[in-house]
Amino acid sequence: MKPTITAFAQSPDEGQGLARDMPVRWALEEVGLPYEVRLLSFSALKQPVHLALQPFGQIPTYEEGSLSLFEVGSIVLNIAERNAGLLPADPDARARAISWMFAALTTMDAPVFDYDLALFLDRDQPWYEHRIKSLEEMVRKRLGSLAAHLGNSDWLDGAFSAGDLLMVSVLRRLEGTGLLEEYPNIAAYVARGKSRPAFRRAFDAQLAVAKAAASD
Amino acid sequence: MKPTITAFAQSPDEGQGLARDMPVRWALEEVGLPYEVRLLSFSALKQPVHLALQPFGQIPTYEEGSLSLFEVGSIVLNIAERNAGLLPADPDARARAISWMFAALTTMDAPVFDYDLALFLDRDQPWYEHRIKSLEEMVRKRLGSLAAHLGNSDWLDGAFSAGDLLMVSVLRRLEGTGLLEEYPNIAAYVARGKSRPAFRRAFDAQLAVAKAAASD
Numbered sequence: 024m025k026p027t028i029t030a031f032a033q034s035p036d037e038g039q040g041l042a043r044d045m046p047v048r049w050a051l052e053e054v055g056l057p058y059e060v061r062l063l064s065f066s067a068l069k070q071p072v073h074l075a076l077q078p079f080g081q082i083p084t085y086e087e088g089s090l091s092l093f094e095v096g097s098i099v100l101n102i103a104e105r106n107a108g109l110l111p112a113d114p115d116a117r118a119r120a121i122s123w124m125f126a127a128l129t130t131m132d133a134p135v136f137d138y139d140l141a142l143f144l145d146r147d148q149p150w151y152e153h154r155i156k157s158l159e160e161m162v163r164k165r166l167g168s169l170a171a172h173l174g175n176s177d178w179l180d181g182a183f184s185a186g187d188l189l190m191v192s193v194l195r196r197l198e199g200t201g202l203l204e205e206y207p208n209i210a211a212y213v214a215r216g217k218s219r220p221a222f223r224r225a226f227d228a229q230l231a232v233a234k235a236a237a238s239d
Numbered sequence: 240m241k242p243t244i245t246a247f248a249q250s251p252d253e254g255q256g257l258a259r260d261m262p263v264r265w266a267l268e269e270v271g272l273p274y275e276v277r278l279l280s281f282s283a284l285k286q287p288v289h290l291a292l293q294p295f296g297q298i299p300t301y302e303e304g305s306l307s308l309f310e311v312g313s314i315v316l317n318i319a320e321r322n323a324g325l326l327p328a329d330p331d332a333r334a335r336a337i338s339w340m341f342a343a344l345t346t347m348d349a350p351v352f353d354y355d356l357a358l359f360l361d362r363d364q365p366w367y368e369h370r371i372k373s374l375e376e377m378v379r380k381r382l383g384s385l386a387a388h389l390g391n392s393d394w395l396d397g398a399f400s401a402g403d404l405l406m407v408s409v410l411r412r413l414e415g416t417g418l419l420e421e422y423p424n425i426a427a428y429v430a431r432g433k434s435r436p437a438f439r440r441a442f443d444a445q446l447a448v449a450k451a452a453a454s455d
Contacts, residue, residue: 094341125310
């Protein structure tokens with residue numbers, strides 16, 4: 024039986040693949056696991072039937088037989104634990120890859136998400152310039168640390184892992200801001216992630232949903 | 240050989256136990272694993288020897304033989320995987336507990352941390368009133384979802400797990416703001432977590448560091 028994930032029927036990003044179903048789709052494509060998608064309207068997110076799966080009314084969720092999960096990190100980790108290709112076999116290296124998964128979704132995502140949100144929501148506020156500069160500095164601080172760690176390596180720690188999958192997913196939110204280009208090795212790292220066939224398949228799948236929604 | 244974690248030599252919270260070594264100490268106490276602590280000054284966090292362990296220059300880290308980890312979520316998960324007491328044995332329940340770990344450190348921590356930071360850092364900023372109100376609403380939205388899920392249960396999903404350990408750790412950052420008290424079942428949940436003997440031992444251990452620093 025194929026697993027079923029949930030995604031937005033109409034993603035706010037209109038097909039840029041920034042919603043949190045995208046890393047789950049990417050992980051499923053990396054390990055070669057076919058899946059079904061249940062699309063949800065914004066009002067469906069608040070219904071009891073969805074809240075029973077996702078207490079915060081978000082996407083994605085993951086259902087497979089008796090297993091029901093939420094949170095993108097938890098879903099990607101579960102896929103990575105049960106299928107080859109996203110975590111190293113060596114226990115120490117596996118644990119380090121999981122460190123990078125948490126780093127992507129907490130240490131990196133927090134300032135990146137705040138910055139991205141302020142770009143859209145606060146633009147007309149009188150204090151916009153001041154705030155966006157302070158958020159930019161925090162994002163640069165994190166990118167500087169990441170660039171120093173990455174150096175000339177292709178991936179964060181040895182072979183491509185679920186840590187890279189989530190880090191590239193988070194960094195994609197900075198595309199178009201010019202910040203990634205300030206760190207050429209990070210820009211190349213994001214491009215490297217996006218050039219993976221599994222990424223392309225996942226991206227195209229979510230884009231098809233956005234195109235169908237636009238033509239309704 | 241005992242594992243070694245890192246913590247602030249002088250924690251900014253002066254012994255409230257809000258720094259991110261606290262959940263790691265608590266997890267180690269829950270499973271009964273003795274540990275060593277290496278205290279770091281703020282300048283030591285930026286040194287190459289620490290950045291090799293923690294690329295973002297943060298605490299905590301975890302070293303045990305050949306294993307070297309960073310990120311509080313990853314460390315607590317690793318402790319929970321290798322020792323009984325923090326994750327259920329049933330695979331589905333285990334995966335759900337990990338969903339709650341990610342929910343605590345991403346979905347709940349992001350607005351709670353931003354709110355707490357703004358209370359201290361943005362008070363003199365022109366956007367303070369606007370920002371603090373919008374953050375408070377976001378925190379209330381998350382607390383409302385959590386309260387609805389928790390209901391009359393003692394813990395988030397069956398027995399106490401690493402998910403509860405991290406959720407209580409995140410929620411403690413709201414103590415003193417009055418927000419927890421708006422959701423009596425959440426206030427009781429936090430109190431329940433804090434009354435665990437392992438929490439008390441961990442709290443006292445970090446408090447002893449703060450007291451020693453203050454008397455220097």
